[in-house]
Amino acid sequence: MKKEIIGILREAIDRACQQGLLPQADYPEPSLEEPKIEQHGDFATNWAMVCAKAARMAPAKIARIIQESVGDRPGVIEKIEVAGPGFLNFFVRREAWNSVLVEVLEKGADFGRSNLGAGQKVQVEFVSANPTGPLHVGHGRGAAVGDSLANVLAATGHAVQREYYINDSGRQIRTLGLSVYLRAKELGGMAVDFPQDAYQGDYIKDLAGQAMQKQPGLLEMGEDKAIAFCAHFAADAILAGIRKDLEDFGVSYECWFSEQSLYDSGAVEDALAFFKEKGQIYQKDGAFWFATEKYGDEKDRVVVRANGLTTYFASDIAYHKNKFDRGFERIIDIWGADHHGYVNRIFAAVQALGRQKESFTALLVTLVNLLRGGQPLAMSTRSGEFVTLKEVVDEVGKDAARFLFLTRHHDSPLDFDLELAKEKSNDNPVFYVQYVYARICSIEKKAAQEGLIIVSPPEKALLTEVEEVRLLKSLARYPQVLESAARLLEPHRITFHLLELAALFHAYYNKHRVVGEEKELSYARLALVLAVRQVIKNGLGILCVSSPESM
RNA sequence: GCCCCCGUAGCUCAGUGGAUAGAGCAAUGGAUUCCUAAUCCAUGUGCCGCAUGUUCGAUUCAUGCCGGGGGCACCA
Numbered sequence: 001m002k003k004e005i006i007g008i009l010r011e012a013i014d015r016a017c018q019q020g021l022l023p024q025a026d027y028p029e030p031s032l033e034e035p036k037i038e039q040h041g042d043f044a045t046n047w048a049m050v051c052a053k054a055a056r057m058a059p060a061k062i063a064r065i066i067q068e069s070v071g072d073r074p075g076v077i078e079k080i081e082v083a084g085p086g087f088l089n090f091f092v093r094r095e096a097w098n099s100v101l102v103e104v105l106e107k108g109a110d111f112g113r114s115n116l117g118a119g120q121k122v123q124v125e126f127v128s129a130n131p132t133g134p135l136h137v138g139h140g141r142g143a144a145v146g147d148s149l150a151n152v153l154a155a156t157g158h159a160v161q162r163e164y165y166i167n168d169s170g171r172q173i174r175t176l177g178l179s180v181y182l183r184a185k186e187l188g189g190m191a192v193d194f195p196q197d198a199y200q201g202d203y204i205k206d207l208a209g210q211a212m213q214k215q216p217g218l219l220e221m222g223e224d225k226a227i228a229f230c231a232h233f234a235a236d237a238i239l240a241g242i243r244k245d246l247e248d249f250g251v252s253y254e255c256w257f258s259e260q261s262l263y264d265s266g267a268v269e270d271a272l273a274f275f276k277e278k279g280q281i282y283q284k285d286g287a288f289w290f291a292t293e294k295y296g297d298e299k300d301r302v303v304v305r306a307n308g309l310t311t312y313f314a315s316d317i318a319y320h321k322n323k324f325d326r327g328f329e330r331i332i333d334i335w336g337a338d339h340h341g342y343v344n345r346i347f348a349a350v351q352a353l354g355r356q357k358e359s360f361t362a363l364l365v366t367l368v369n370l371l372r373g374g375q376p377l378a379m380s381t382r383s384g385e386f387v388t389l390k391e392v393v394d395e396v397g398k399d400a401a402r403f404l405f406l407t408r409h410h411d412s413p414l415d416f417d418l419e420l421a422k423e424k425s426n427d428n429p430v431f432y433v434q435y436v437y438a439r440i441c442s443i444e445k446k447a448a449q450e451g452l453i454i455v456s457p458p459e460k461a462l463l464t465e466v467e468e469v470r471l472l473k474s475l476a477r478y479p480q481v482l483e484s485a486a487r488l489l490e491p492h493r494i495t496f497h498l499l500e501l502a503a504l505f506h507a508y509y510n511k512h513r514v515v516g517e518e519k520e521l522s523y524a525r526l527a528l529v530l531a532v533r534q535v536i537k538n539g540l541g542i543l544c545v546s547s548p549e550s551m
Numbered sequence: 552g553c554c555c556c557c558g559u560a561g562c563u564c565a566g567u568g569g570a571u572a573g574a575g576c577a578a579u580g581g582a583u584u585c586c587u588a589a590u591c592c593a594u595g596u597g598c599c600g601c602a603u604g605u606u607c608g609a610u611u612c613a614u615g616c617c618g619g620g621g622g623c624a625c626c627a
Contacts, residue, residue, distance in 0.1 A: 037571075046569060049607060059607075084570045085607070130627075172627055287625055298554070298623085305625040312627050340555055341622050366556075366621080408564075411556060413620075415563070424589050429575080431589050439587060446586040488567075496565065499574085510582085510591040529586095551589065 001100070001476055002032055004076060005043050005090055012069035013047075021065045025054040032090075034477075041081065041089030042473065048086040059086025095461035097472040102457040104475055104531040112479045112538050116486055117158030121327055124150045126334035127246065128165040131239040132176045133201055137368045137416065138336060140249065140389040144405035144543075145365055146334040147251045148491040151542045156486040161328070162253045165319065168235055169260040170312065175199065176238075177231025181223070183208035184230065188219045207234045245390045250398055250544040262318045268310060271318035272303060280352045290317065292348035301345055317349045320360070330359050332489065337366045363489060365410045371417040396421035399545045403430040406495045406543055429495075433502045433536065434548055439509060440533040441549040447515045447526050454527050462524040467508040471532060474501045478535050482542075491542070498539045505532050 009030050016022045030047040048063035055062055063082040070080055076096040081089040104111045126146025129139050147162065154160045167173075179198040183205045186192055198204075211233045212218050218226050246252070262268050272288070275281045280291050286306035290313065293300050303314040323331050331350075335342070343362045350360040370377045370387055377387060393401055400421040407429060408414045424431055447453070463472065478497060485493040514525040537547045 033569080035570080036566090036573075040570070044569085046608090049569085052607070087570065089570095167627075170627065175627095285625085289625095302625045307625080309625085311625070337556080337621060339622090341624095343555085364556080364621095412564080413557085428589080432575095435587080435589055439590085443586045449586095484567095492565095496574090503574085506590055507592085509586085510588095513586070515586055551587075 001076070001092065001096070002043065002480075005092070006030060006032055008070060008073065008075045008077060009045065009047070009066070009088075011073065012066055015072070016065050016069040019069075021069070022062065023055055023057075025051075027051050027054060034473075035089065040083065040087070042092040043090040045088050045090075046086075048082075048088060052086070062086065063088050094464040094469050097469055097476070098458070098461035098463065100472045100476045101463070101527055101531050104534055105454070105457045105527060108534060109538060109541075111534060112482045113155050113157075114479060114483060115157035116483050117153060117156050120158050120329050121161075122153055122158045122330045122332065123161045123163055123323055123326075123328040124153070124332045124334065125163045125165055127242075127251075128167070129242065130167045130172055131235040131242065132172050132199060133238065134203060135242055135245050135389040137370055137387055137389060137392055138365075140392060140401060141368050141405045141410075141414065142334050142336065142365045143246060143249055143251050143389070144402045145363065145410050145491060148402075148406060148494070148543050149332070149334075149363075149489060151544070152482060152485045152491050152494070155482055155542060158330075158486070161255060162251075163255045163257055164253045166239065166256060166258045166260075168239075168258050169263060169315065173231050173235055174227065176234050177227040177229075179204050180208050180211055180230035180234045181218075181227045184212050184218055184226075187212060190219075203238075204234075207237055210237065245388075245393070248393055248398065249389065250402065257319075259315050259319070262315050262322065267322055268315050268318040271321050272310075272314060274321070275317070275352060278352070290349070291352075292345055295344075295348035295351045297344040297348045313345060316346065320346060320349055321353060324353060324355060324359075330361075332361045332363060334363045334365060337364045340364050361489065363410055366413050368405075369413060369415045371415055371419075373419045374417065377418075392416075392418070399434070400428070400430045402543055403433070403495065403545050406492045409490065409492055429499055430545065431551070432506075433498045433540065434545070435551055436502045436505045437533055437536050437540070437547040438549060438551040439505075440529045440536075443514050443526070443529055444533075447522070450515055450522075452515060452519075452522055452526055454523070454530055458520075458524040458527050460520065460524070462521050463528055465508075465512060467504070467511060468525075468528060471501075471504050471508055471528060474504050475531055475535050478539065494539050494542050498536060498543075501532065501535060501539075505529070 009032070013022070013027065013030065017024060028050055030045050032043045032045050035041060035044045048066065049059040051062060052059040060082060063086045066088055067080045067082055070077060076092050077090050078093040079091045081091070083089050124146055127135070127139050127143050129135055135143075150160045150162050175198060182192045182194055182198065187205075187208055208230075211230050214233060215221075215229055218229065221229070272281060275290065281288050281303060282291065283289070287302045288304035289300040290303045291300050301313050302311055303317065304310050320331065333346070339362075343364075346362065347357060347360060351357060395418055404416060404421055405414065420428060421430075463469070474497075478501075481493050481497040485491055512525070514529055515522050540547050
């Protein structure tokens, strides 16, 4: 529809120029917006105001010229108004919106999909929590954002791969091994001094018990070997748990990528050698430094410490190099906001690789405040007391959790109230949207009882009630919302659009009867609500929230 | 000290240059012989943190300030 209007507008401008009504000048392409206020029409353009200078005419005068010029070939346009300082407001014939209905019903599950990405290979890496403990709510938000974003990108024609980076190397894994080993010794009746920086959670004790079952001679095998065993055993067990929790949350990855494998394959060494050769890595004070400052980082960063050990950054450079080597044209990392100091470093590495800055994006997801009935829940990783993702999903369900995590921009902090998430009321936006789906299923059943079944989209445009046109316009906007969500990497836009559509539907439902006396009208209305249901389903699918047929 | 994010209605937040800035919650009143009342309808509220600049036009962009949050490592 939008393209159609732009076409009409462009033709009108050309005609006006040819007829000499407008001076020849270098005019910009007209752009159309959708006014917030209905009195301002279905579409509007500021073209006359933008061109006032180039044409050396008053905006209102230009607008009137265009208005008349369009009048010669109005197409779907019912009327045009010149308003305010020179806006052109277009009012589309109500019947014209019927084409949206046809499109939704014909495309079905594909409605909204596009080829915006043109097959670009994109990788979305998210959660990537260290396998040293269970996932908590914060990870849940990262998972919801990452997975839904991947869905958005896939739906807009990108070749998407989801990846989880396993930090299975380095000190925290050793600390994990030590923590489990010490708990095992305790279980074996030995007195131990449990250090503060070890992992405190009760799950460590459970793992210690399991490790001893698996390896009965654990306490006699020598400390180093025992710790190494515990480290591997625990990391594997925890990772299996993480995998399960994510699956229950509707998330599955195409690739689980091990940090250790970068060392084993020599990729870290190769990457370091690669950058040394290019002069990006130099030696100073006994350590090796990566020259990140010239790419906008605060200072250069150490990659190999004076003691010969590589830093986390070293493997990260190798990791991101590896991602590009695997052919990804665009890399999106979803991190907790606490990693924000890291962004410039990776940007520097990306640019040192000779890649465009745009090929890498770090999306920072801010914290989640967990509440219960308005009261904050105390959470502290140090003491080992935190609410896990599993606990939240078990309590409120996957649907509510995934939806609520996407009710905010990823940048802004999110209050997550467990009571609210379970509530079946007005306050809970998940049910509000799902209820639309269920209601329409109910209408469909009722219609079928009356012998009313949609076999093909209605040919006659009978849907001219205000509420009907609003619904059709909202449906028409869905593909644009998907595209902007993809372009801006903001999956929460889907959530907001579904809420808008749901509100329009509920209002319509309360005012008009779908299945009624007039057969043709009932048919058209049923087709309309089925189209609404389709878009609700498509949108919820992106969010990985189910569409229940009854509630 | 430096870097990033935020500041919009009583509360929680949408709104990536447009017209009279929106929604939900909370408050009050109303709607069900009829497709699910987990719904709808009606009734208010705003120096869009402050200041300057860019622009025909700024809540939106730039700069500075004020206030809130997060982050700074030869840790991971």
